[in-house]
Amino acid sequence: MIDIISLIRDRENAGVVKKESDPLLKKIIDNSPEEFPIVFFQNQLSEKKNKELISDYYITGMFDLSTCLVSTGAVLTLFLCSKKKSQKVKVSVFLDSKSYKKEPICLVNKNEEAYSNYSDDYLMYLRAIEKWIKTKQIPKCCSDKFELKEVASNDFDEEYMHSDFYLDRYMKVRKLLKQEEITILGEVAEIYTTRPNNHIEIQEGDIIIPSAGLKDIQLVRKETRDKMQVNSFNYIVRPKKISPNYLFFYFKTQTGKIIMEMSYSGTIVARLTRINLNKLPILIQKNSNNYYHTIINQFFDNEKFMREYDYFEDLKKIGYIYNGATEILEEEIVEKNILYYKNLKKEVLDIDLAEIKSCYSIGAYKASTILVGSVVEAFLLDWLSEIDQVNYLDQNIKDVQFCACINKLERKIGVSWKDMAKKAHIIRKARNLVHPKLFLNRNEINRQTTQELVNNLEEIVASRGN
Incomplete structure (x- = not known):
């Protein structure tokens, strides 16, 4: 062995x-x-x-x-x-x-x-x-x-x-890239090393990329140009046939970072070589330069936009259905401009559902009912946050009561969600029954009613399309 x-x-x-x-x-x-x-x-x-x-x-x-x-x-x-x-x-x-x-x-x-x-x-x-x-x-x-x-x-x-090259997230991106219209960085930008004898001065629109590590990618802007310094371990990427703002976002998104990581080489320290950077796949820009110019101003004007995002789960948070790498990239860029959004991640929801079923299986119907109500309330508040682009889960935002949340969603989604709204109200009322101040008739919470609540929860979750 x-x-x-x-x-x-x-x-x-x-x-x-x-x-x-x-x-x-x-x-x-x-x-x-x-x-x-x-x-x-x-x-x-x-x-x-x-x-x-x-x-x-x-x-x-x-x-x-x-x-x-x-x-x-x-x-x-x-x-x-x-x-x-x-x-x-x-x-x-x-x-x-x-x-x-x-x-x-x-x-x-x-x-x-x-x-x-x-x-x-x-x-x-x-x-x-x-x-x-x-x-x-x-x-x-x-x-x-x-x-x-x-x-x-x-x-x-x-x-x-x-081995990292064969992680599921890398393989997904490579598969998607085969379906998309792409170019290489060397076709749309000039790439310079920052060695002293090159005498390259940075200018507005340049993107500074470190040869090792992707955290410090920087866009040279008019107001920061004179304050920025580069060292000999950086590359200067000067866009020619592509929006500098789009390219910066491309490098900052998790999708773009994964594509860059696949191009690393080096025996002791993983790094980007100029040759690899020149061959780096770039998804063709779909929107206008003005579109990315507007977003870039918002991006730098608000520190909340500077958060890092988990691969693909970012996009699931806002309920996107995506079929290709271009859509994924665009949704990541858009997501960086949602100011007050916080969402339930799928894995959290899965854990909650598993906990509910565990309580149910041992006869803890009261606990199951409380959990079902809490999960549905958070899930629907999250959904309403997505639609209104206001984070109703944020403690600093005025509370939206469970009942009002259901009614608002029914109005916004329309007739197709009428049955789901009824099921949500059934869950809300059942949870109220087990509230210490309202829990009057324990016989109303039993195995059959709890199973119905769990079924309603799963249908409500499925109706969102995630």
Whole structure:
């Protein structure tokens, strides 16, 4: 059985050899094994000399090991190589890189005991990979710390030798990009490095992009131009055939960031090269320059617009139905301009529904009824917030009572929602029955009435179309 920690030690001892083939890989290849595991630093296997050494082998497994060495923040990856091609490639990602050790470790010298300091989550992740390789079946692990999946060999691209590339969110974006009209950044903008000998002065409309990390992307505006400074680790992107405001938003949205992250390279530090930036896919601008000019002014005038957003869940919050990457991008841009909006996330709603059903299953009908009422009230207030673009869930906003909320929604949505409004009022009245001041007849809350309330809740949720 493979011992991943031993393989990590092997890589730490071998280190990185620049401009030459990797000695650890060469030693293994010289023995011509049918299959072998090996740990590499991120993108190390993509180097020409290493690719030549491994040309007779197929990648059948790629497992992210995070920043697991005690003396560096470099990302490591475990590869499984075989002379026999597999229909599917095993891929895994450790999602919570900050929890791979129980306590922070910062050692200059190697320390054998440090390996025993990995967190339980990380060790469980390593054991899952080892079991997967041995049994050839994905372990049934319940953890939000890592993702295990199989990728069809036709979808596996050896130009991208890092596991993150195959996360579900990346694959969704790549699939959507194939359906959209795109160009590349080099076609619509000039790209400059900021080395001192280039003598490039920033100007209004330029976008400053760091070569490593995406948090500090900046748009040069007239009022900030003289205050901005760039260093030698930045690129200056000067839009020519595209709105600077649109391009800035494109880079700031989660969709745009994911597209940029897919273009990272580098063995020790993941970074954007000028070549990769030049080839970066850009979704064709759909709206006018004036449209984005208006939005950009609002964006900078209100700090609330500067929040970061979770991938795709942002869009689910405001009830959008989207079919392509262009729609996704536009909705993200629009969402950054909704001032007072706060929404129930789908996972929260799922948890509430599960809790309701748990209460119901053990006969806690009163608790179930209270939960149903609370969820429906929050859900409908959220829906009304979306329609009015006013966050009625905000404590600083004047309260909208449950009854008034239902009636307002019925008027705004129309006749098609009349039956749902009746069901919502039934839930409201049932919740009032179990209120301490109103709970007069306990016999009215029983298994049958609670089941009806749960059914009504699910129909109301479904009527919103999410």
